[in-house]
Amino acid sequence: MFGRNLTEKKLIDSANHVMSELSVRLAHRIRDFQKLPYICGTNPYMGKVYQMYWNSFDDFRNFKKIETLEDNVNWCNLMTRNIKEHSQTIPLLGMGVSECVDIVDPELIDSFMNRMLMTRISRRTLVEQHVLLSETFYNSLENLKNISESAQNPVDLRNLLSDSLKSPKHMNRHQSAGKRAQIVGKVDTQCNVANLILDIGMKLSSIFEDAYDLVPLTSPTIIINCPENVQLMCVTDHIEYILFELLKNSIKATIQSSIKVSGLKNSSDLNNLDFSPIHVTVFQSKTHVTIRISDRGGGIDDKIYKQLWNYCSSYKAQFLTNFHRIKEMQAKTNEYTGVSPLVSLGFGLPMARVFANYWGGEINLVSLPGYGVDTYVKLPRLGNVAENLTIED
Known part of the structure; x- marks a missing residue:
């Protein structure tokens, strides 16, 4: 390499x-x-x-x-x-x-x-x-x-x-010799998928507990089913962004669906709700890793589903104006510090798919209106796929 x-x-x-x-x-x-x-x-x-x-x-x-x-x-x-x-x-x-x-x-x-x-x-x-x-x-x-x-x-x-551009994740001189050896520039040659999902889940739980004033450790549980040895060669920031966006959507949908079903009007009563868990299942083949995120957040209305991957549509227009509240954005998960996850921008899903496509991967989303959503992320795991710029002219 x-x-x-x-x-x-x-x-x-x-x-x-x-x-x-x-x-x-x-x-x-x-x-x-x-x-x-x-x-x-x-x-x-x-x-x-x-x-x-x-x-x-x-x-x-x-x-x-x-x-x-x-x-x-x-x-x-x-x-x-x-x-x-x-x-x-x-x-x-x-x-x-x-x-x-x-x-x-x-x-x-x-x-x-x-x-x-x-x-x-x-x-x-x-x-x-x-x-x-x-x-x-x-x-x-x-x-x-x-x-x-x-x-x-x-x-x-x-x-x-x-x-x-220096990132403590990549440049920390106190890392073990083995950890430093597996990092080449921005590329983690042995990114542990289970640990990555766990870190993202903990970060999102904290963010949503602050946003909804929940008691610590009461946000929707993320249940991870992933063999310990599943690894990717990847730019961790990019995979982190993809999974962060998808899990954020699932947690948000789960909480809002629970509020709607229960008929709660007082946010202080949220701590009494029993949120459905979000299941993350990881599959590994010789060449790819597939991650399935399953939630019971009520699914997506058919009219909205057709516009999910668009940047410019009647549905997205109501969210795009929120960009006036944001001065800078580099598509990194640490930018959500101090930004409410309740603020939708309309770019999250299409940008996550662009990140996946760039590395030769793909994102597919299956909705069961009234029940929930299954999202599938498929990514090459060997680091031998050249950057995908097929949408270039």
Whole structure:
């Protein structure tokens, strides 16, 4: 796997490859903006995203070819600044789409959004992986010594790299040697699926107990049926986002369905309800892992079911306006700190499916109206599937 045995040549080759890819992928999305109906181009939110993309494209294509490790530090810092600036992209697109619901063909917007989000994931993955591999390389004292001796103005290159992309999950120096060995940049080569689901479940339980003022440990129980040795080679952040969104929907539906059936009007009485458990079952084959999430949250009305995967529809319009309350969004689970899970944005399910599709996976949802929902997530487990950009033009 690339990144396990880094050399200076490999790192610099990686930097130039990332530079080329970022410019090409941004150029495709700029062209997508230019092909939208004129009315979309006049929307201030869409216009701001277009200008951000154009500025980034200009910065990347004008950056000189990377030839030294110091060039790579400057390149990493440019990319991390760019990533931080683009944290506004999803809220801006959400607000732009909300204002185009009644004037643009929904299928056109859905196609545009899928391409925008797919390429956004691919760009961030390239950037974050390269920055973290660079951090690993520069943390070698021998490499730092060699750089300092050759530099006219010796500096500690470790301190030049931006902190914006460093993740304690990946860069924790107090991890065991075995744990560090299984992390390559952003990729966890042995991600334990049962532990990941358990961590997400605990996080969501706490979030919903705060939102509904429930006594601790009284939110819907998540029952996990998963062999201990089921592992994935994956970017943990991405799989975490998918499962977080799906479990969040199941917990929310279970609580709201229980309130509706019981006829409760006082939220303080919620602690007396006996919520139906949510069952998570994990299956493993030689090449894939399939995760089934089953709830008894009342299912989904047929009219709503048909619009679940859309970004722009009459049903989603009521949620898209909530993007006005969010300044930044990077599609990471830690962004839900301080944000009520009761606030729907309308992008959760389609974005989760884009994440799954990017890695060659899929999400399918089966609803039994009046009873509950079964959601199936199928993901390749060996890490040998190239990024899926089939929706690119």
